[in-house]
Amino acid sequence: MKNTKQRQAILCLLAQSHGPLTAEDIFQSLRDSCPSLALSTVYRNLERFCAEGLVKKESLNDGIIRYTSGREHGHYLVCTECDRRIRLDSCPLSEIEQELARKTGFEIDGHSLTIYGKCPDCLHRGTSGHPSRKD
Amino acid sequence: MKNTKQRQAILCLLAQSHGPLTAEDIFQSLRDSCPSLALSTVYRNLERFCAEGLVKKESLNDGIIRYTSGREHGHYLVCTECDRRIRLDSCPLSEIEQELARKTGFEIDGHSLTIYGKCPDCLHRGTSGHPSRKD
């Protein structure tokens, strides 16, 4: 895989980001540092990075794909009101996966786990809180 | 919420389905039994059902939203080659969620968990197997 400014910029941005980013997020963020960058290049490279395992896709049930730096294997507790996220550090699934592989004959590649809820702030604000997120 | 043919048909289909369905899936499946049905009606009702808690959304990282009958709380082991799914019956997360709620003050609403891998058939067929699924 060739090394280009665009690829560096995208990977670098993802590595520095604290949460998952959409293709559009990345495109906008790189406007300044890489003005000629095309949105299609972002998509193409993200797809490529996924194939190489450098980056992971996720989609939080709103149909929009978000990408995270590959090392960033993590699970989140996300607030359905304000989208605030808390990273969960423990991953209780490795044993389960081994068991599952034995039972089913699958070769397990990975998993996605997200827990949804309402954060304390949004709870106290009542259910009629401001709509800071679409879904 | 008024009771219409369309709504019955959609809910009924979801209840009988073994796996999550896309809006398009539902639209196609109901072609015969409900010829005048519009795709936008499917979307509108699915959205409505989600709001009422009758149906749940999920998205398997391909950016396409799938819907399942509400009771159908389940987790899947899905093959990344052929999309075959195996339902997992145990859900090891309830304890974890309780712990999490105590620690973070979140009110936990639910979670999504999907485990990815390659099923025995696709493994034996080699990695260059037929592309039966996009992602």
Add this chain to the structure above:
DNA sequence: CTTCTTGCAAATAATTTGCACTCCA
């Protein structure tokens, strides 16, 4: 009747693709 729903068509939004040109190795 009156309001909630639907169907249709047109509008968005997200993502992909074709192709000529550019730039890394």
Add this chain to the structure above:
DNA sequence: TGGAGTGCAAATTATTTGCAAGAAG
């Protein structure tokens, strides 16, 4: 220099919306 990579614009695909006509309570 040659082929992988890019930008642009156009094409798809998924989803949403406006509005007049239809059906449920």
